[in-house]
Amino acid sequence: MNLPLHETIRARLEADILSGRLKPGEKLPNETDLAAEWGCARMTVGRALSALAEAGMVQRRKRAGTFVARRTVQETVLEIRDVAADVRASGRDYAFRRLARREAGASADEAAALGVPEGAPVLLVVGLHLADGEPHALEERLISLDAAPAAARMRFEDEPPGAWLLTHVPWTEAEHAITALAADGQTAKRLGIPVGSALLSLERKTWLSGACVTAARFLYPAGAQRFTARLRQPGGRREQA
């Protein structure tokens, strides 16, 4: 093995847990014993155990010891791409068409969505993402003009606001929520589908150091979009190039 010792120890314990040799809830040997077993310093096994704790595979409590975690929550890495990139990746032509644009003080709903006071200046843009000329997704986007004043100068007639925001407004946090819902009348008309059809909804909110910059909702007709996530559990995590 060329791996550093702490990685080797981590991998070994991980394998023991995955294989079931160490069962959920079971107590691991303490650091001192593990260090003796591996013939290394306590800090080295401590590092391995901390890494496992960080990854959620074990739980550590002072005085009590280190225990194999019971997995109730699985975390998977979900890649959320730009709509345009997504459409082009499938080999189709991409276009954006703005349907509405309104600059005004935030309504109660809008204020709540953005986390700004009612009446704060916001920009609302509704637009259609087209793939080969057919509706692919409907975007409803709110932008806080306090957080991103430069957006007020933009028309967003055939450029989606998401792409512009990505390159012009920095952000520190993002939150996504995925749900299914039935198409209401206006949405159905805009997407050219029957009223009540199943839609996949992706809501995205982004913040810049605590202040919400923009909230958007993307509505995809059933079948148009699919979010996939893949999780590799064991030692697979290697440095990226």
Add this chain to the structure above:
Amino acid sequence: MNLPLHETIRARLEADILSGRLKPGEKLPNETDLAAEWGCARMTVGRALSALAEAGMVQRRKRAGTFVARRTVQETVLEIRDVAADVRASGRDYAFRRLARREAGASADEAAALGVPEGAPVLLVVGLHLADGEPHALEERLISLDAAPAAARMRFEDEPPGAWLLTHVPWTEAEHAITALAADGQTAKRLGIPVGSALLSLERKTWLSGACVTAARFLYPAGAQRFTARLRQPGGRREQA
């Protein structure tokens, strides 16, 4: 501050990067200098820098130094919980009711879904997850009996197969796919909703060292389920790739 020193150092450097005081591509002081600046051992700043590297905020190269990372990947961490845990977390009673169970050789479709040869022994379980007695989700699950022979002994009458598999069969890889679709007749009946209603579908496949163990599809009526993902994105200013 009550935080450990390495956390404090990490937080300070993170703040410098987020605020733009340290710009993408810029070189950080080396460990020795940082240690002198903070009046601590080199290992302590090393730990802080390693954590930043792990989080993708900086890139480290031997001899060259530590640099603020240029662009960061757009990935969000999606938490997928056990259905039972999910229901209980919302303060409702949870129950499971098996609707069907079939042990047989895999049909063509089933073989394709699991990645096993046609005719290989599989177990199919269909069941309903109930929240306060009301249908919450429909689960259709396929289990490869070659990969998990112990499952054949299970009835799964009021225990969901997912929970049993989690504790009895180890896995190394998992894949999730989320889509929206319209309810067909049988599904609508089972969930007690109108035909054509919007459903949120979560498909999950798990592998144990390359061999697919189980494939499941969870169908939630619109509104019953919502998948959320949160991302902390370092490097306030983003550059277009």
Add this chain to the structure above:
DNA sequence: CGCCACAATATGTCTAGACATATTCATCTG
């Protein structure tokens, strides 16, 4: 019997120094 104080224990953090390793830079040579 129940409660509280205290000691034992396991983890958490940190140090100062050592050696290993990868990469870059400068210099030397053909």
Add this chain to the structure above:
DNA sequence: CAGATGAATATGTCTAGACATATTGTGGCG
């Protein structure tokens, strides 16, 4: 001038020991 070579440098890993801190078990006291 190109390419090889070796020295310098910054990170990567590890040790042995120290003190801090949280939690748990236990024994004594009301």
